[in-house]
Amino acid sequence: MKKYTLFTIFFTVTLFSFAQEKSKMSVLEEVIVLADKKLVKNSNGYKIHRLSDSVITRNIKSFSSLLRFNSPIYLREYGAGGTSTASFRGTSASNTAVIWNGININSVNNGQTGFNSLTVNLVDAIDVRSGGGSIEYGSGAIGGTVHLNDYLNFKPKETIKHQVVANAGSFSTYNSLYKFNLSNEKLSLKFGISYNESENNYKLLGTKLKNANGAYDNLSLNVGFAYKFSNKSQLKFYSTNYSGKRSLSGELPNPRSANDKYKDFNNRNLVIYNYKKEILNHELKLAFLTQEYQYFDNKNVEDYSFGKSKRYLINYTLGYKIPSIKAKVTSYSEYETIFGKTDMIQEKNRKQFSQSIIYHQNIYNKVFFDAKIRKDFNSDYNVPYSFAFGLKANTFKNFNVRLNSSKNYRVPTYNDLYWPGQGNLNLVAETAMQGELGIGFKNSKIKADLGVFYISAKNKIVWTPNGNPDKPGVWSPINLSNVNNKGVEFVFSYSNNFDKNFVDFNFNYSYTEAKNKRTDTFLIFVPKHLLNGNLSYSYKRFGLFFQQVFTGMTYTTESNSKDFVIPHFFVSNIGGDFKILKQHQKQLSIGFKVNNVFNKLYITQPRRPMPNRNFNININYKF
16 A cells, blocks of 8 residues: 555656746756765775766665666675675675764664665765774774765755655565755755655566565655855755665575565664864764664564664764975864663673874875874773775876775674673673785776775684584684785776767776685685676767676685685666656656576576566656
């Protein structure tokens, strides 16, 4: 019933908008207000890949699918729509930090973010930053960071914008979205709501079975607000709420035996006040975040296990410019207190104060570098100093050289330490040294970057069935002595517009070797080869696109037994759209997409085939 209600709302709004004779939208210069300026300012020498609005719109079904086809990150899913974790440059899931408007939102319980618990279409921009130089974002940012950013805008004349998106597809899958933005010279307000649901009962290729117990639904609500007191000071507020429910798919050979389900609730709130003068600028952030999950072993019984956390954070930033040498020194001081518990772990309170100093300099507009140092004081651990250095030099015409080096850390999570019968109180913080060298090229049509990286992790925290010699076969966390990751990454993009024909092509390839030095074996769930590419073509009102991903073979056992591997796979999608309305003030398009167009069998987790060929159509209206 919900899906019909949402579609009714969509068409009602659409008809109402057509009836409007005047739009308040104007062609005006706008000022985009960012909650997190550190990503742009402190990333010299590092590779950042921004997923554009059009890329996000084509992949709104799931965050995992969006990253799989558009980034160098390996996504592992326990069936489509189920638990999803990321591996960046061969590091573990808890080594990829997810940053919401400048705040690290990885779970305090397991140190990870479930990528299928993130709503794609309410985010204004998604940036993927490779490497470990993000020390200003705290624990876990070793492999890289994924940034979810909300934009607010100030405009000289009042402007109101709406966007409605509706999507329907195979397996009774429905996605709907409404966004509202109001902007003027002093005020910016945004609101967004999204609802997604699916029976998710796709055919399990190679069998006569279907994905059983895989249904999901989730509702997200975002609010943003900014007020400009003067050209020197602004107040901003961001809030996001998520409520999700999903049954957990069964695995072969008997998927019908699954009967469990999972609920999760996230609430994030952030207030920012900044005051900026020519030389000095101040910024104060206050944040309150909660996370909760409920796991039902039998979805028909109201008896569940749970985990909850509350996090309070205050951050003060002081920046000082030195115009004579085009330099800037910035201090980040942060205090946070975290309360976490589960039905098996009594509430624990972890407190942490961190101090970071970043020096940035521009030398004759040819060389740009950042030097960073951070020290944490943690109530549970002695956390070592961490540092980072990044440099970008513009050399010959259109060419640049970049390099970076850093030392990062990750503290054990609550589950690592306290999980009954499996936690390990003897764990120490994991540290990693890494370096990267790259060469880039950029002109009006082509962008390319070729880089090599090396990561040496000490005391890496991993869960293994042989971690506790007193409990063989029981999974528990241990510190591995040393793990080395090395690899090559290549990024290429081309775009051109000729005689109303527009072509856009982008391509990511990475080769990664991640080894346990003691056993000289490859780490599990780390493919050596990852490749994805997107090709799109448009002419006047018509557009077509093709997406391709290749993932190499991955080991699933520490002994690297070839009897238990995930085979390599190719998966392709195609789609297109037609713009019914193509005005500056109104844009209405209808599109389609065919996922897994060649109906290939592929898995990212043993015994859990991913969806067969499936279809969806969408309507996107901006006014």
